[in-house]
Amino acid sequence: MDPNVIPNVSVDCVIIGYDLQDISILLIEREMIYNDRKYVDLKLPGDLVRWNEDIDSSAHRILFDLSGVQINNLKQLQAFGEVDRLKEEPRDMEWLRSIDHPEERVITIAYYTLVSLDLIHSQKFKPNPNARWVPISKIGKLAFDHNRIINIALDTLRQEIKKNPVAFDLLPRKFTLSQMQKLYELVMGTCFDKRNFRKKIAQIPCIVPINEKQVNVPHKPARYYMFSHDVYEATRKDSFDFLV
Amino acid sequence: MDPNVIPNVSVDCVIIGYDLQDISILLIEREMIYNDRKYVDLKLPGDLVRWNEDIDSSAHRILFDLSGVQINNLKQLQAFGEVDRLKEEPRDMEWLRSIDHPEERVITIAYYTLVSLDLIHSQKFKPNPNARWVPISKIGKLAFDHNRIINIALDTLRQEIKKNPVAFDLLPRKFTLSQMQKLYELVMGTCFDKRNFRKKIAQIPCIVPINEKQVNVPHKPARYYMFSHDVYEATRKDSFDFLV
DNA sequence: TCAAAAGTGTTGGTATTACACCCATGT
DNA sequence: ACATGGGTGTAATACCAACACTTTTGA
Missing domain, CATH: 1.10.10.10 (Winged helix-like DNA-binding domain superfamily/Winged helix DNA-binding domain)
Incomplete structure (x- = not known):
């Protein structure tokens, strides 16, 4: 386990885009073998928070590592801190073990950001090869409680777009x-x-x-x-x- | 240090009341000697989150311990996670040492709740003897970043009261x-x-x-x-x- | 010439604002 | 009798919802 991180606090990012057809979320593909079957799940980009960075900085780092560009209109959604939020699905727990994450409790702080086509199409935007844009109408069951987080992000966007020029x-x-x-x-x-x-x-x-x-x-x-x-x-x- | 708590995650509660005159916040008085001077500061009620409780449950526990009654219309505000959020004021750090809190980083998740005069005046409501109702116009500099948290709670109330029957x-x-x-x-x-x-x-x-x-x-x-x-x-x- | 989306005004109803006086009670 | 806050209506204006046809382009 990386000694630079707080083991119990993570940040997850909901990256929302609009390609003039659909509203989509940028998700990470997670491949794993579990009980001799191959699973390809999707999850939100996220990571544990480091000791020496603000939680906002964690979110910025996650987005930079994912996309290669600095994204700055990032807003905090809320924290998700149920004791068992990572433990509903045995496959999710197995995956945590596989990435050497101690099977401990993680409270996550969700952020969301809105990105434009201009950015997505720019030269600098080089998303991680496992990243996928998924239209919201086509998002199935995601890892952990990530469906819930996305729904809250979309509700928040609905509120925001009425009152602010987002x-x-x-x-x-x-x-x-x-x-x-x-x-x-x-x-x-x-x-x-x-x-x-x-x-x-x-x-x-x-x-x-x-x-x-x-x-x-x-x-x-x-x-x-x-x-x-x-x-x-x-x-x-x-x-x-x-x-x- | 209590082994039952996650040392880096706390919950703070903004308890808002209206006595038909003023809007007030329930704060905790913290007395301490520092550099041979006595200080009486105010802070938000809060505590570290325990391993075996959801963060919402921490907030409920904090309110119950403070007031003696179960308060259930509790809403999460947001997380505050700057690296140095507890370290601006030397007096605050001294106080953390005095309560045997390791001088570590704490990310706090703020909640707010609205309480009515009926509840405040009920028999069951027995607030902690260090608790004080302070009208918002009379709140001075509080411990840590608690002024900021209260301001965000009041902004949120302002939004909410327009759209929901709070x-x-x-x-x-x-x-x-x-x-x-x-x-x-x-x-x-x-x-x-x-x-x-x-x-x-x-x-x-x-x-x-x-x-x-x-x-x-x-x-x-x-x-x-x-x-x-x-x-x-x-x-x-x-x-x-x-x-x- | 056709298909596809752009662009443009009017009307009736509803909601919002501004504004001033009389009423019931306790002291 | 007086001080205090409770309670009430109207008119002018601004805002909102519903509705259908003509225009410009590429194929």
Whole structure:
């Protein structure tokens, strides 16, 4: 066991992405032989916290090691500390033994982050070969209590996206209003009227149209918009107050 | 050092109360001699987590030991895990030594709870003799990072009270609309128009007037209201949607 | 010329704000 | 009788929900 880590405290990260089609989570594939059968499970990226790092720093380190890039809009979700949270599934316990983790109690602190297509497609983004983007509709039973953690992350995103301009962390820097609307619809699980949606956007000063349109699309090309952080800071009242 | 506890993980509890005048926090007085001077500091109630209890159970245990009653509307806030969070103030470190806490890193998980006057005044409520209710306007510098934790608890309350019927955890079972309005004003830091406030309340089915009025008040006695959990469950849509 | 998505206004209903006076009680 | 907080209505405005057709492009 690595002497640099606190053996009972870990950090797990829910990395949420939007590829203009689906909302997906970046998961780690875990292969193991158990009772002579091969299992391929998925889990959240995570690690034990080191003695000399803040828990926020652990989360940053985990993301950097996973992706090769510094990701900074990281938010803490909450801690998960049931005594038996790692012990429901015998396979999970066997896996802990296999990575030389003492079969002890681990309290985990979950973080989540939103990453945009721009980042994912950038040269620097070199995810760990075991990492997989999995659309949330296709996530099966994960290791440990990781399904629960993801659900709480998505609930939190649902709350956040209504009140704070976090959608722009998921969208590319230049986006069309339809892309934005679809994102909101996926996150909130509802549909919006196109005209009413656009009317609302038009009143938000920090979402600014730019002089650029889609090219090579087999329909009327859509205008691009971008989010202006400057304008947002200069004009925000108390909350973004987007969609009730 | 108690072998039953995880030495690096604690729980701290922010206990919020409303006495119809002020919002107060229940704090623990810590007396110590340091450099030949006597110090009386205040801190949040908290303790290390035991190996055999969930973190939620730690929080319940801390509240029970402190107050003598079972308190169950307890919500996790978040974890605080900076490496040096206990080490800013030499006096705090000295105190840790004095209670035989190894001078190690402690990650704490903060919880908060709302308690009503009814509970506080009940026979069973027998707080620890070192416990003090301190109005939030009169809280000075606390031990460790406990000011920060309280501020985050109050922010969270501010969010919650807008969307969920948590005000009724702070109010007595029977309350007047003015008492309720004052609570909202204290929490949110704003004033409301009395008539508009009451109009809004009248539309919320789960806040029901009862056939009872104040007695012995030197003014027109106010009607009492109560919160009906049944009606709330039966009529709630998605959120309480109280005051933007 | 067709398919596919972009883009655009009006109306009726609902919710929100601002505002001032009389009432019931204890002292 | 007076001080104290309780209780009530209206009008102007802002916001929200529902709804259908024309436009631009690539194939």
